Amino acid sequence: MNILLSYIFELSADYYTESDELLVSKVKTGNDSAFECLSVRMKPLIYHYGLRYPSLEIQEIHQDALILLYHSALQFDEEKCGKFQPYYLKMLHYRLVDWARKDRQYRYTMSLQQPLHQEVSDQSLEEILSDCKPTPENISIYKELWLSINPVTLGLSPFENQLLKHLIAGDGLLEVMEKEKKTERMVRNAYTRLKNKILSQLMR
Numbered sequence: 001m002n003i004l005l006s007y008i009f010e011l012s013a014d015y016y017t018e019s020d021e022l023l024v025s026k027v028k029t030g031n032d033s034a035f036e037c038l039s040v041r042m043k044p045l046i047y048h049y050g051l052r053y054p055s056l057e058i059q060e061i062h063q064d065a066l067i068l069l070y071h072s073a074l075q076f077d078e079e080k081c082g083k084f085q086p087y088y089l090k091m092l093h094y095r096l097v098d099w100a101r102k103d104r105q106y107r108y109t110m111s112l113q114q115p116l117h118q119e120v121s122d123q124s125l126e127e128i129l130s131d132c133k134p135t136p137e138n139i140s141i142y143k144e145l146w147l148s149i150n151p152v153t154l155g156l157s158p159f160e161n162q163l164l165k166h167l168i169a170g171d172g173l174l175e176v177m178e179k180e181k182k183t184e185r186m187v188r189n190a191y192t193r194l195k196n197k198i199l200s201q202l203m204r
Helices: 002-008 022-029 034-051 056-075 086-115 127-131 136-148 158-170 173-180 184-202
Strands: none
Touching: 022 034, 022 056, 022 086, 034 056, 034 086, 034 173, 056 086, 056 158, 056 184, 158 173, 173 184
């Protein structure tokens, strides 16, 4: 596995010489390179666990699993939990079960809300998404948030963080889809999560 990863990622010497627990202790001090190293080490396991839930988007799982990894590292107590990897995988398993349950509930709720004879909109998907452009007022809010928040403490995934940059630049969701080469569902889900997290930040 390490040989394969060395071809895919540019690994630092710490990847081979330091234990998970030592990397976690460095993450707690704000060491970004330690978190990157830990992320690369856990990535194959994240994908392995994520593939057990085919209804979930694997890229979304990976983004959210990295946020969980960061918070798990901050909360990890070696004296109580022993090894970090089993501790994190347990947290990841519980989170995946919760995500899958919420995804099923969402799909069920949406199916109940669909009318028996649904009117077909004349607008194409591209036209609908192109209407979802941030207003000048929203762009101003996004810029203010960008200057005042830490994406990690806000709980933004890498893609949500990138989406916020696009919104600040005035890009609509359709433009984000094209530039990031993401599906409509992934962009819409990330946009919804981003709005909820921003609202939560403003309510504090």
